Amino acid sequence: MNPTRRLAPLSLIPAAALLLSGCSPAADGAAAEAGGIQVVASTNVYGSIAEAIGGDNIDLTNIIDSAAQDPHSYEASAQDQLAISKADVIVENGGGYDPFIDTLISAAGSDDVTVLTAVDLSGLLPEDEHAEDEHAEDEHAEDEHAHDHEAEGDDHGHVEGFNEHVWYDLATVDALAEELAHHFAELDPDNAATYDENYTAFADEIGTLTDTASAIKTDADGTGVAVTEPVPVYLLEASGLVNLTPDAFSEAIEEGTDVSPASLSELLDLIGSGDVSLLAYNEQTSSPETERVREAAEQESVPVVSFAETLPDGEDYVSWMTDNITAISDALDS
Known part of the structure; x- marks a missing residue:
């Protein structure tokens, strides 16, 4: 194509x-x-x-x-x-x-x-x-x-x-x-x-970002994470992280449809299991269900890393992605 x-x-x-x-x-x-x-x-x-x-x-x-x-x-x-x-x-x-x-x-x-x-x-x-x-x-x-x-x-x-x-x-x-x-x-x-x-x-700047993500992968390869929506998953995967979120939950949030009680319960259980090292949270599509997941992560001392779909004020693409990768690294080190 x-x-x-x-x-x-x-x-x-x-x-x-x-x-x-x-x-x-x-x-x-x-x-x-x-x-x-x-x-x-x-x-x-x-x-x-x-x-x-x-x-x-x-x-x-x-x-x-x-x-x-x-x-x-x-x-x-x-x-x-x-x-x-x-x-x-x-x-x-x-x-x-x-x-x-x-x-x-x-x-x-x-x-x-x-x-x-x-x-x-x-x-x-x-x-x-x-x-x-x-x-x-x-x-x-x-x-x-x-x-x-x-x-x-x-x-x-x-x-x-x-x-x-x-x-x-x-x-x-x-x-x-x-x-x-x-x-x-x-x-x-x-x-x-x-x-x-x-x-x-x-x-060259993208290459530096790629190398930084690869360095995280060296130490964190296979580490489980959860997401409220699949927005940052490509970057998480480049850092060696594995998205464990129930598909039904993240798809419902992304498509604006009702989240089933079963998928919400499954994600909350995952958060409490100790298998998740960070929660990637999309601030631009929050809902009562995502807020509940965020609260559960905070109660379990699971770091919450915010991601967005548009550039923050005053940022360009490279500085924004640099901040995102730094946030991932800091969360895994916390």
Whole structure:
């Protein structure tokens, strides 16, 4: 699956069946002449990564830039639509996390924009899901109107059981940064060397984060942890930690459905068993059930480490992930 796509005019292709393709050389240099590459990111996490590569040469719009906004249920505004219509590059998570982006793209109907999808770049989507996506694209090639009203099988739809929070996977972030450098250079050849240098520096920082997580893994490999939601699981796994949370509990919290008494009881028993060395808590999706789990962890002296889905004020991606990894290490040492 090509993680970069060009958009055909809206009249030719529905949002649920957008095909991926390469970049059009005709667009090279156009963004620079217009006074900067117009970049739209679904969240400020991806905006920070784009800014690390593009610097002052991009004009960045983050649609989600507050902890009070939930990408899963965000309702786009006319201002968001205007930003998308002017974009040269759009960065989204995909995997059903930020579906409002595809809605905005479809409405814009632009044929001159590059869309980078982190889930596609991650390589983490199960192979059978990729196979289904490719089959859907083949079917579309035979009859472009066959799937006008079908969202299932689209590579940006939610995949049950898949953890779409791929910005917590450092390899994915590195791959996205490299793609950004490549596309920025195509759009603005005069500053290609700058984008390459920025990517090299950013990749070095991601390498340092990866090494730090690996150092934790050396001592903590196999250590059990619990989560209220799977948001930070990729980073926890990179640190050698094993998520023991009942799937039914974390899935219910993530999807906003009722938590069954059985799954809550199972997690509370796990917290009290001594098999959990920390609780990863998503502050942005708290509920009576997650608060109860947090209270149980505190009563059992299990360290609680808070994670988020958007950047804290004053942080960039690297400083934020540095703080997250430090918090994991400190919790395990406590």
